[in-house]
Amino acid sequence: MALKHQPIVVKLCLLTAAMFGFGYALVPLYDVFCDLTGLNGKTSSMAATAEAAIPDKKREVLVEFIARPNNNMPWVFEPVVLKLRVHPGEIHRIDYLAHNVTGRAMTAQAVPSVSPGQAALYFNKMECFCFTQQHLTAGQQLLMPLQFYVDPALPEQFSTITLSYTLYEVDAATPVTAQTATGDNNE
Amino acid sequence: MSTVTTDPHAHAEHEHHHGPAKGLKRWLYTTNHKDIGTLYLLFALTMFFIGGAMAMVIRAELFQPGLQIVQPDFFNQMTTVHGLIMVFGAVMPAFTGLANWLVPMMIGAPDMALPRMNNWSFWILPFAFSILLLSLFMEGGGPGFGWTFYAPLSTTYSSDSTALFVFSVHIMGISSIMGAINVIVTIMNLRAPGMTYMKMPLFVWTWFITAYLLIAVMPVLAGAVTMVLTDKYFGTSFFDAAGGGDPVLFQHIFWFFGHPEVYIMILPAFGIVSSIVPTFARKPLFGYASMVYATSSIALLSFLVWAHHMFTTGMPVFAELFFMYCTMLIAVPTGVKVFNWVATMWRGAMTFEVPMMFALAFIVLFTIGGFSGLMLAITPADFQYHDTYFVVAHFHYVLVTGAIFSIMAAAYYWLPKWTGHMYDETLGQWHFWCSLISVNVLFFPMHFVGLAGMPRRIPDYALQFADFNALISIGGFAFGLSQLLFVWLVVKCIKGGEKATDQVWEGAEGLEWTIPSPAPYHSFTTPPEIK
Numbered sequence: 001m002a003l004k005h006q007p008i009v010v011k012l013c014l015l016t017a018a019m020f021g022f023g024y025a026l027v028p029l030y031d032v033f034c035d036l037t038g039l040n041g042k043t044s045s046m047a048a049t050a051e052a053a054i055p056d057k058k059r060e061v062l063v064e065f066i067a068r069p070n071n072n073m074p075w076v077f078e079p080v081v082l083k084l085r086v087h088p089g090e091i092h093r094i095d096y097l098a099h100n101v102t103g104r105a106m107t108a109q110a111v112p113s114v115s116p117g118q119a120a121l122y123f124n125k126m127e128c129f130c131f132t133q134q135h136l137t138a139g140q141q142l143l144m145p146l147q148f149y150v151d152p153a154l155p156e157q158f159s160t161i162t163l164s165y166t167l168y169e170v171d172a173a174t175p176v177t178a179q180t181a182t183g184d185n186n187e
Numbered sequence: 188m189s190t191v192t193t194d195p196h197a198h199a200e201h202e203h204h205h206g207p208a209k210g211l212k213r214w215l216y217t218t219n220h221k222d223i224g225t226l227y228l229l230f231a232l233t234m235f236f237i238g239g240a241m242a243m244v245i246r247a248e249l250f251q252p253g254l255q256i257v258q259p260d261f262f263n264q265m266t267t268v269h270g271l272i273m274v275f276g277a278v279m280p281a282f283t284g285l286a287n288w289l290v291p292m293m294i295g296a297p298d299m300a301l302p303r304m305n306n307w308s309f310w311i312l313p314f315a316f317s318i319l320l321l322s323l324f325m326e327g328g329g330p331g332f333g334w335t336f337y338a339p340l341s342t343t344y345s346s347d348s349t350a351l352f353v354f355s356v357h358i359m360g361i362s363s364i365m366g367a368i369n370v371i372v373t374i375m376n377l378r379a380p381g382m383t384y385m386k387m388p389l390f391v392w393t394w395f396i397t398a399y400l401l402i403a404v405m406p407v408l409a410g411a412v413t414m415v416l417t418d419k420y421f422g423t424s425f426f427d428a429a430g431g432g433d434p435v436l437f438q439h440i441f442w443f444f445g446h447p448e449v450y451i452m453i454l455p456a457f458g459i460v461s462s463i464v465p466t467f468a469r470k471p472l473f474g475y476a477s478m479v480y481a482t483s484s485i486a487l488l489s490f491l492v493w494a495h496h497m498f499t500t501g502m503p504v505f506a507e508l509f510f511m512y513c514t515m516l517i518a519v520p521t522g523v524k525v526f527n528w529v530a531t532m533w534r535g536a537m538t539f540e541v542p543m544m545f546a547l548a549f550i551v552l553f554t555i556g557g558f559s560g561l562m563l564a565i566t567p568a569d570f571q572y573h574d575t576y577f578v579v580a581h582f583h584y585v586l587v588t589g590a591i592f593s594i595m596a597a598a599y600y601w602l603p604k605w606t607g608h609m610y611d612e613t614l615g616q617w618h619f620w621c622s623l624i625s626v627n628v629l630f631f632p633m634h635f636v637g638l639a640g641m642p643r644r645i646p647d648y649a650l651q652f653a654d655f656n657a658l659i660s661i662g663g664f665a666f667g668l669s670q671l672l673f674v675w676l677v678v679k680c681i682k683g684g685e686k687a688t689d690q691v692w693e694g695a696e697g698l699e700w701t702i703p704s705p706a707p708y709h710s711f712t713t714p715p716e717i718k
Contacts, residue, residue, distance in 0.1 A: 005300050005372050009368060012371060012372070013368070016368075019402065019406035023409070023410025023444075024410055026436070027414075115501065118503055
């Protein structure tokens with residue numbers, strides 16, 4: 001390689017390596033971007049305070065609840081009520097039923113998603129079973145609570161919020177790390 | 188070397204400038220840009236026929252509704268590998284081959300700047316595509332998740348051939364990046380004295396910009412396939428919601444690569460057409476500088492539009508509008524280009540040899556593909572068009588009648604320079620007209636079935652689409668057969684034919700037309716002076 005080529009080749013190789021790194025950097029960048037915008041409909045894994053829970057009686061929002069076990073998950077998992085008309089700022093509590101129909105003890109983790117995505121920023125959960133993993137013995141049933149309120153700052157364009165949970169089995173083979181307990185959020 | 192001299196160094200000099208080696212070794216060990224260009228072009232032609240054969244399987248299956256010939260799983264593998272082969276095996280290597288042949292001759296350089304790396308970047312390609320093609324014979328079949336390999340199709344639901352798919356894409360990426368580095372270094376360092384940047388032929392300019400695009404996005408593709416690999420086999424969760432990942436993230440990463448990639452496949456085509464139109468209009472190119480700036484702005488904008496492939500994934504309205512307007516903005520520099528080509532022809536003394544015919548067809552049909560792209564850019568309309576045959580029609584208009592037609596035009600235009608013989612004009616016109624008619628029978632009705640709601644990548648369809656699909660398939664078979672005429676013509680042209688002059692075309696201008704036809708094995712060993 002002629003000497004005069006070397007500086008350019010080195011620069012271009014560095015650029016190649018940098019762009020490979022940029023591909024990976026997109027992963028955390030995307031998470032930050034989603035946290036700021038609610039783009040991917042993920043709700044906060046931290047318990048919300050009741051600070052903003054000032055009921056706005058003039059407005060009503062329909063909240064729909066969807067729950068399904070993941071394809072490899074044998075449990076029964078469903079919300080007790082399917083939809084609720086709420087005033088923004090009003091604190092509600094609903095239950096989800098989980099039933100371990102298998103003959104062995106299993107641990108599960110529910111992962112939430114809100115649609116439309118941006119509404120996720122205004123869906124405040126004060127208590128949620130999704131903050132922790134659920135451990136059920138063979139045949140055990142459990143009513144799992146969710147306490148929430150819709151932030152009164154929810155933009156006017158949203159009149160319906162759909163909250164969906166997918167329940168995954170947690171074991172050594174499936175690396176579930178998302179939305180796991182942050183420690184102090186169930187007090 | 189014909190003069191007799193007593194200089195003691197003359198003999199060594201003569202040894203150094205020997206011609207090509209004989210036999211297979213010539214091609215395996217070659218570092219000559221013309222040899223490597225030829226290898227790339229022949230490889231691309233081979234891949235064009237292999238990918239084309241898969242398209243024939245697809246069209247045969249879709250000739251009638253219902254499942255006739257192949258199983259849905261195999262059908263998916265055909266659509267997937269057809270796309271991969273045509274993008275990475277046919278169009279991109281063909282452009283790299285043209286760059287190898289032409290860039291040194293156009294800028295007055297003796298060879299590419301990094302000849303050994305050049306040999307490497309070609310010779311790893313056959314391995315990449317052997318891996319990809321052989322994976323079709325694995326238990327569980329080859330990749331069947333579409334050339335876009337969306338997660339979780341490529342992670343949770345894919346067969347074990349995915350690992351081979353990933354490795355073959357890695358090799359293709361390394362090859363493209365090495366080719367791109369070579370082109371950039373050649374253009375920056377080996378221009379003949381007096382060849383300033385703004386005197387470079389447009390083919391060189393467009394390749395210069397394309398090479399930067401390749402270096403910017405091929406590593407991102409390598410990252411994406413690596414994440415798929417580790418998600419599938421090594422327990423990472425980049426795209427798996429169960430582990431805190433997000434499948435939509437895959438689409439962002441993929442299309443961050445994917446959109447500049449489509450410009451990688453069209454910018455060199457702009458360069459080719461900008462070379463051919465002035466020759467046959469016998470007028471200099473209209474608006475040279477604006478062509479350069481338009482190409483650069485298309486390249487820059489290509490990084491700001493990726494999410495227009497993902498309107499239906501659910502995005503904030505602001506983001507949808509941003510990507511919609513940015514996408515439409517690309518029509519402006521593209522419009523500048525089309526305007527300049529038309530203005531070049533305006534009042535020119537035009538003749539209509541085969542390269543010009545393909546270039547003209549390119550201008551008209553690529554513009555049609557551009558217009559359907561504008562329709563797809565309209566966010567609310569895209570919700571209707573998304574994943575239908577309208578999209579298939581759009582990208583085949585820009586890639587077949589765009590990229591492939593430009594490559595055909597380039598082949599006809601420079602074949603006499605490469606082989607030293609004129610090609611058979613009558614046969615070439617037959618090839619052109621058969622291709623032109625059949626390609627429109629093939630792709631135009633796809634707009635209609637797409638607008639009527641026929642989804643893409645499905646081996647069966649509702650009965651009301653039957654007539655159009657039969658017509659499309661007939662167009663497909665005709666287009667495939669027409670390309671055999673091209674092979675016949677190329678073979679004929681290599682074997683013999685009317686002797687080509689140095690300039691070949693009456694109106695041709697540029698350094699490559701100042702050297703003999705066929706171009707000698709070593710050209711511009713002393714750089715020419717550019718006035």
